[in-house]
Amino acid sequence: MIQEQKAIAIIEKLTYDAVAERYDSQVFTAAETGADFKKASDKLKNHIYDYAILDSQVERDFVRDLDTSTEVVVYSKLPRGFLIPTPVGDYNPDWAIAFKEGDIKHLYFVAETKSDQPSMKMRELEQTKIKCARKFFDEIGRMINEDRVRYDVVTSYADLMALVKQAA
Template structure:
């Protein structure tokens, strides 16, 4: 059967005239730069830190199976089928798998960790060979969870060691404007609000209430000339994975201290509440924008993390406009 959608909702989200405004083109010209990073760090320090953290924090959950039983409902409707409510749950039971989870599967543990962390096999082998036997034995309980958690912890330590010695070098490569129109199909427009005035698209797909409130205030501020939720294809390379900033904003010249701004919206700025990898990516983004701004003639681009629109206005040096 064909997919029946809501005809009242938009199906596509093309670029509008705001994209061609000189202010957005000036902002895009300043950030449309690719770069490579380089870093020189001490491998022995990284190995020591990883061993300490893995011994302390690596916790692997044994494989658990959830067994559910149910009975198909009488007088089943089409809506119940679509919503996954065709069966009435009668019993739920959890079981743990006590045998070795990898008895029939061969894992290249060293190779997989080396690939996922971008470290050499020698470095990974040095880490694994010195962690406590009880910690290493958790691999038998749940190999996939062991790999995921070990990768996360090693990458966090790697970022901590190298972040202070990280530098970016700009390349001649640039992004094509196609990144603004790629992946336009099958967007979830239920997460889009009303039609916007100053965004480069008519609608914006937001990820949270924080972003929805942020958009509403950006779109009604007369000092904001144009803004954009940066496409997922706009990426900054970092040692812990590519990073995609949230927003690019161009203010009216003379209204604020920083006319061109790149914003990351977060619910909290506490480093204890930001995941380690995410915090490191933000640190790398600061260095990236410092580098490309230093090589730009005219107004520099300011990058920062904000929790709200009012905080954004404090950072750019303007006043919050109230209606």
């Protein structure tokens, strides 16, 4: 209980500052060797690769909808090497998604997919990391005037589109 309260206090004061470091495009392949291709999707058309390794049925449904969407230009399951530092350990969001211009404003979205089933409730540690990620992406949003990056937790493609249209 003391550790939990300590983490809450740290997160309330947490700030992220810009640094000169950037991810190289190799982040998408370096940590992916040895992936379990039994969890691979069917062949994809809008993903940066032909296949994605999926962790759950929620992700499988999400990919199906992303791949057939007319609003999505390109998307990627973020690799294990793409990490956001937090006080309670590194955090790896699930998805990066770019939408086309037109009816929907050109928007970059980072999403975390979670089941809405009660048995799949997020552990406290994961909830804490997500709070930190919100602060991280809010800070990026303050630094960038165009092509802002949004972040949120969604349970489906419909949830994602509701958030995207709200942001447009």
